[in-house]
Amino acid sequence: MTSFRYKAxxxxxxxxxxxxxxxxxxxxxxxxxxxxxxxxxxxGARLRPVFRDRDELSTxxxxxxxxxxxARN
Numbered sequence: 001m002t003s004f005r006y007k008a009x010x011x012x013x014x015x016x017x018x019x020x021x022x023x024x025x026x027x028x029x030x031x032x033x034x035x036x037x038x039x040x041x042x043x044g045a046r047l048r049p050v051f052r053d054r055d056e057l058s059t060x061x062x063x064x065x066x067x068x069x070x071a072r073n
Contacts, residue, residue, distance in 0.1 A: 006051040024050045 008027055012020040028048040037045040 006049055007047040008050045010050060010052045020052055024052045 010020050010024055027050050028046065030047060032042065032045040032047065034045060036042075
């Protein structure tokens, strides 16, 4: 199975930043049912990390650097 760095990607309008933060936290703290996590061989039963641009892009001044980091992991 291919391993990806992020389990989900949130795309949103910046006017909805409060909702984006909420959905990110909800996804990262949601516990998947054990059978589902086992069926898809997921490490742990949580969907994290979730990519949200304000959190992830703040560490890089270039989108291309982030693209390589996402693809490589």
